[in-house]
Amino acid sequence: MNILDKIVIDKRKEVDLKKELIPIDIFERTPYFERKTISLSKKLRTSQTGIIAEFKRKSPSKSVINNTVNIEDVAMGYEHAGACGMSVLTDEIYFGGFLDDLIIARENCSLPLLRKEFIIDEYQILEAKGFGADVILLIAAILTKAEIKQFSELAKSLNLDVLLEVHNEEELHKSIMPSLDMLGVNNRNLKTFDVSLETSKTLSTLIPNDFVKISESGISSIEAIKELKPYGYQGFLIGENFMKTNNPGASASQFIKSLL
Ligand SMILES: O=P(O)(O)OC[C@@H](O)[C@@H](O)c1c[nH]c2ccccc12
Numbered sequence: 001m002n003i004l005d006k007i008v009i010d011k012r013k014e015v016d017l018k019k020e021l022i023p024i025d026i027f028e029r030t031p032y033f034e035r036k037t038i039s040l041s042k043k044l045r046t047s048q049t050g051i052i053a054e055f056k057r058k059s060p061s062k063s064v065i066n067n068t069v070n071i072e073d074v075a076m077g078y079e080h081a082g083a084c085g086m087s088v089l090t091d092e093i094y095f096g097g098f099l100d101d102l103i104i105a106r107e108n109c110s111l112p113l114l115r116k117e118f119i120i121d122e123y124q125i126l127e128a129k130g131f132g133a134d135v136i137l138l139i140a141a142i143l144t145k146a147e148i149k150q151f152s153e154l155a156k157s158l159n160l161d162v163l164l165e166v167h168n169e170e171e172l173h174k175s176i177m178p179s180l181d182m183l184g185v186n187n188r189n190l191k192t193f194d195v196s197l198e199t200s201k202t203l204s205t206l207i208p209n210d211f212v213k214i215s216e217s218g219i220s221s222i223e224a225i226k227e228l229k230p231y232g233y234q235g236f237l238i239g240e241n242f243m244k245t246n247n248p249g250a251s252a253s254q255f256i257k258s259l260l
Contacts, residue, residue: 049084049259052237054087054243078242079109080249089116114134115131135160187216197219197224216236219238
């Protein structure tokens with residue numbers, strides 16, 4: 001069994017258990033639920049750099065990336081650095097993240113926040129809104145076309161932006177629909193962990209221009225961004241390259257400065 005299948009099996013158990021413990025209507029009564037969300041896709045359309053900086057403590061491909069920095073400092077640092085948005089991993093088992101990270105990030109910066117999660121249930125979308133997210137991620141590899149439609153339409157009705165992630169042509173064809181705001185191409189194969197920027201290049205021409213295009217994963221240099229921009233990418237999701245340093249905010253700042 002590949003890692004993605006394992007993650008989805010564990011996620012199903014986690015969500016089913018949570019549903020028993022925490023009724024879904026609680027999220028609608030949180031202060032964040034009424035909050036006016038910030039659109040990442042709108043911001044990316046006019047951004048000079050398009051950097052979406054991620055908070056990620058560990059990953060199945062790298063185990064520990066950073067166990068010492070705290071999310072308060074990183075959220076403030078990313079905003080100060082001029083990032084366009086922030087991505088927060090909320091999966092605990094495989095990525096060492098927590099839902100509370102989302103709230104802490106929300107309290108410490110005013111960037112649009114992406115809940116980086118394996119979403120397989122509507123419950124997680126209401127939860128995302130209740131914990132201060134502005135954007136949800138939907139991963140085509142783990143969802144049917146009907147689920148992508150159902151989940152993205154629910155997110156839109158809650159004023160959340162939707163980033164749909166693909167890794168190949170088949171996933172892309174299955175996914176294109178008007179309820180998505182951004183199309184992300186993951187340069188990392190979530191089943192094998194192989195990374196190649198070529199994935200973004202080959203898929204770019206197949207993505208209609210009405211979606212903001214985002215290149216995700218394995219981006220570690222200014223050259224990579226310069227290489228990808230001519231293919232129509234306006235967003236660049238970067239995690240490890242910032243998180244592996246002692247001061248992710250400062251590394252993001254340096255990176256963004258040299259892009260301008
Ligand atoms: O750390 P990187 O290589 O810069 O990658 C960031 C981000 O793209 C990656 O964390 C990611 C992309 N899609 C995902 C889906 C689930 C979990 C994680 C991810």
